[in-house]
Amino acid sequence: MKKLHLFLxxxxxxxxxxxxxxxxxxGIHLFTTWLVFIIATMGLNLTVGYAGQKSLGxxxxxxxxxxxxxxxxxxxxSFWLGLPVAALLCFVVGLILGFPALRVQTIYLxxxxxxxxxxxxxVMRNEEWLTGGTFxxxxxxxxxxxxxxxxxxxxxxxxxxxxxxxxxxxxxxxxRSPWGKAFTALRDNPIRAESLGIDTRGYTLLSFAxxxxxAGIAGGLxxxxxxxxxxxxxxxxxSIMMYLMVVVGGPGYFFGPLLGSAVGVILPEWLRFAQxxxxxxxxxxxxxxxxxxxxxxLSLPDRLRARRQSRLESAARQxxxxxxxxx
Amino acid sequence: MSQPxxxxxxxxxxxxxxxxxxxxxxxxxxxxxxxxxxxNGSGKTTLFNSMxxxxxxxxxxxxxxxxxxxxxxxxxxxxxxxxxxxxTLQVFGKMTVRDNLIVAAxxxxxxxxxxxxxxxxxxxxxxxxxxxxxxxxxHVADKKAGELSYGQxxxxxxxxxxxxxxxxxxxxxxxxxxxxxxxGGISTLxxxxxxxxxxxxxxxxxxxxxxxxxxxxxxxxxEGKVLAIGTPDEIRxxxxxxxxxxGN
Numbered sequence: 001m002k003k004l005h006l007f008l009x010x011x012x013x014x015x016x017x018x019x020x021x022x023x024x025x026x027g028i029h030l031f032t033t034w035l036v037f038i039i040a041t042m043g044l045n046l047t048v049g050y051a052g053q054k055s056l057g058x059x060x061x062x063x064x065x066x067x068x069x070x071x072x073x074x075x076x077x078s079f080w081l082g083l084p085v086a087a088l089l090c091f092v093v094g095l096i097l098g099f100p101a102l103r104v105q106t107i108y109l110x111x112x113x114x115x116x117x118x119x120x121x122x123v124m125r126n127e128e129w130l131t132g133g134t135f136x137x138x139x140x141x142x143x144x145x146x147x148x149x150x151x152x153x154x155x156x157x158x159x160x161x162x163x164x165x166x167x168x169x170x171x172x173x174x175x176r177s178p179w180g181k182a183f184t185a186l187r188d189n190p191i192r193a194e195s196l197g198i199d200t201r202g203y204t205l206l207s208f209a210x211x212x213x214x215a216g217i218a219g220g221l222x223x224x225x226x227x228x229x230x231x232x233x234x235x236x237x238x239s240i241m242m243y244l245m246v247v248v249g250g251p252g253y254f255f256g257p258l259l260g261s262a263v264g265v266i267l268p269e270w271l272r273f274a275q276x277x278x279x280x281x282x283x284x285x286x287x288x289x290x291x292x293x294x295x296x297x298l299s300l301p302d303r304l305r306a307r308r309q310s311r312l313e314s315a316a317r318q319x320x321x322x323x324x325x326x327x
Numbered sequence: 328m329s330q331p332x333x334x335x336x337x338x339x340x341x342x343x344x345x346x347x348x349x350x351x352x353x354x355x356x357x358x359x360x361x362x363x364x365x366x367n368g369s370g371k372t373t374l375f376n377s378m379x380x381x382x383x384x385x386x387x388x389x390x391x392x393x394x395x396x397x398x399x400x401x402x403x404x405x406x407x408x409x410x411x412x413x414x415t416l417q418v419f420g421k422m423t424v425r426d427n428l429i430v431a432a433x434x435x436x437x438x439x440x441x442x443x444x445x446x447x448x449x450x451x452x453x454x455x456x457x458x459x460x461x462x463x464x465x466h467v468a469d470k471k472a473g474e475l476s477y478g479q480x481x482x483x484x485x486x487x488x489x490x491x492x493x494x495x496x497x498x499x500x501x502x503x504x505x506x507x508x509x510x511g512g513i514s515t516l517x518x519x520x521x522x523x524x525x526x527x528x529x530x531x532x533x534x535x536x537x538x539x540x541x542x543x544x545x546x547x548x549x550e551g552k553v554l555a556i557g558t559p560d561e562i563r564x565x566x567x568x569x570x571x572x573x574g575n
Contacts, residue, residue: 084436178442181430184420192417195379197405197434197491252421 012258013165022158029225034265035160036222041245041257042171043214048243049251050175051207052187053101055222057113058242061090061212062119063234067124067220070137070229071088079143079224086220087213094212098205117236124231125193139318140223160221167214183207187252215242248289250296259297330393332357332377332527333496338387340373347373348384349551355495360521360528362542364535365570370551372414372529375499378529379411380404392494406435410493415498416480420473424464424483426456431487455490458530462486462516478509485513489520498530502537509535514541539563547571 018036020028044058066084072082100112123132131137142150144256145160150156174180185193186203194200223229249260267285271278293299340348346371346564354455355361365371380400389397391407399407401521419427433449436442442449459468462482467475472483481501488496501517502510514537521528532538538545539559547554549571555562562568 057474122384173444176447178433178436178447179432181422181426181433181447185430186420187419188419190411191401191418192419195401195405195411195413196431196487197402198430199402199439202439240429 009255029156030266032153032157032160032225032268033057033222034261035157035164035226036218036264037242037245039160039164039167039221040215040218041261042167042250043218044169044212045211045246045249045251045253045257046175046183046214046240047207047211048246049253049256050180050187051183051191051203052108053098053204053207054106055097055113055208055211056110056239056243057097057117057120058144058211058215059234059236059238060117061094061215062219062222062238062242063120063229063231064090064093064125064212066135066214066223066229066233067131067219068216069220070140070223071130073141073224074137079141079220079285081221083217083248086216090216091133091209092213094209095205098208099141101204101208102201114236114239117234117239121224121231121235124234126186131231132270136228137223138228140227140229142224142227152262154237156225160225163217163221171214175254179203179206184252244286246296248286250298253296253298256296256298263297329357331336331355331390332359332392334388334390334393335374335378335456336388336390338374338377338384338389340370340377340382340384342423346551348377351548351551351553352545353553355529355557357502358360358395358521359544360517360530360542362538362545363529363531363548364533364545365548367556368550369548371376371548372499373551374496374548375529375531379409379497383417387552389564405491405493408491408494409492410488410496412484412488412496412498412501414503415483416477418472418480418487421471424472424475425452425455425468427458427483427487428458428490431491432490435491451490458486461514461519465545476507477504481505482513482516489524492524492526494526496526496528498528498532500532501530502534506568510537517541517562535573 018029023031040058040062042056047053047055068089069079070084072078072085081213097113104112125133127133142156144150145159146232148155150159155187175183179237180195182198185196185198186200186207191198243259245264246256247260248263249256249258251296268278268282271281288296293303333355336352338351339346351370351374362372363371364538373382376382378404380386383398387397388395391404391409394407396404396407419430422430429448429451432451432454433442436449436451437445448455459465462485464479464482464486467479472480475483475487481504485498485501488498501513505513517528518541520526530538530542542559544556544558545562546556547568554571555565555568557565
């Protein structure tokens with residue numbers, strides 16, 4: 001990691017620890033939601049940004065995680081049991097969802113995952129005996145950490161922050177391992193990757209499964225945060241919003257989800273002053289961003305570097321041509 | 328006589344009414360550089376793709392060190408010691424040159440799960456550096472492969488095929504699109520690798536001078552069939568081959 005990156009990461013971490021203690025409840029809630037979506041989109045970034053797959057079904061995993069934890073808590077079981085079960089369930093379902101990716105790609109895969117999200121959303125809405133249907137599940141408890149109560153928003157925020165840091169560290173280590181290179185190879189050139197012995201089937205399935213685990217954990221944390229869930233949170237629209245967060249932040253950039261989730265969670269709050277015009281401003285901002293920075297916000301330094309490099313090379317060529325002409 | 332590394336027996340592949348490969352048989356011996364030449368449409372690419380598991384032949388048998396691998400795909404063939412290059416450039420443009428080489432062999436290091444949180448270079452750093460030096464691409468080792476010139480990318484592409492120390496390397500037009508000044512360099516490199524690694528190579532190439540200078544034996548294909556197999560001198564003196572190429 002470059003020194004500047006390390007400095008920025010440490011500054012962001014310090015801000016994440018200090019700032020919420022000066023915020024009111026709503027501000028803490030907003031920061032917690034931001035962290036939850038950072039976790040969810042870190043997983044989607046692995047699937048989409050690093051492994052090059054298409055998924056418009058991420059909100060379904062977010063929902064599986066949320067409902068699993070909610071049902072565990074409603075049944076009087078521990079959050080600390082519900083969350084690993086949610087993660088495991090998402091891993092298995094994510095693995096299954098990965099199978100269509102072995103047969104179809106690009107927009108067709110996106111539609112396959114979209115269909116999965118719709119089907120799961122229908123289950124959440126219609127199976128009232130299990131999910132509460134459109135009434136959802138309310139009074140979801142906050143967990144205890146030993147004897148420490150996390151009922152207040154600030155301690156719960158720090159729990160979610162701890163999860164975010166641990167999951168980010170795990171993803172960082174995974175992406176720096178040979179798996180990271182295999183995912184990138186799969187994204188950039190699956191035929192070449194296979195010819196080099198990379199098990200493209202295995203890595204495709206794992207990219208979906210691990211991405212789903214992150215969404216499931218995020219969903220579980222979210223259920224306890226808002227203490228009420230209903231199917232409206234887990235629609236295809238939410239999946240598209242998560243995809244947008246990854247694309248806006250920069251797919252394949254480790255810190256992309258940090259910025260993308262800010263755009264998806266914090267920016268709409270800042271635009272509240274615009275009232276009914278908020279969606280128009282938000283949509284226009286996203287369109288302009290996609291035109292100027294199609295690879296996301298974090299691609300800006302790379303683009304500037306490439307432009308400077310091109311200018312330098314052009315100047316060197318011109319100088320060489322002038323020298324040649326003089327000779 | 329030692330067992331052939333590759334043995335192809337009566338291989339056939341048709342696309343509808345067109346017999347792309349019609350009963351091709353040959354052997355590649357250990358340490359041998361075996362060239363495959365022929366006019367456009369002679370079936371070289373179909374033969375190559377069959378040997379690499381990209382397509383399944385209609386009939387025939389392909390053996391790798393005595394094992395029947397006719398039905399195996401590219402992944403299984405790589406795991407059995409087959410490396411390859413492609414006619415068009417196939418480097419991972421967003422990875423550095425060094426990482427391109429490391430990723431080319433990392434899957435041969437332990438199991439998938441053991442690599443999950445393993446060191447980034449999979450313990451292959453020294454091997455990658457040795458190949459980088461051998462291919463004279465040290466000055467671009469830390470650059471992204473996509474930022475290199477075509478010739479440099481071609482060298483990376485070829486080096487990747489050798490990273491896992493395969494027993495058999497299939498090179499699909501290694502000189503295609505390469506500056507003539509680099510062709511000699513590629514030939515020298517391949518000869519060096521053949522000497523030092525004792526591997527066998529199969530080379531498809533249109534550049535006759537390159538093939539004649541590099542290969543121990545050459546197979547000439549015309550209309551999906553084998554016209555001749557022999558040493559470069561035998562092929563040069565073969566009237567049928569000259570007729571096929573010159574159209575007499």
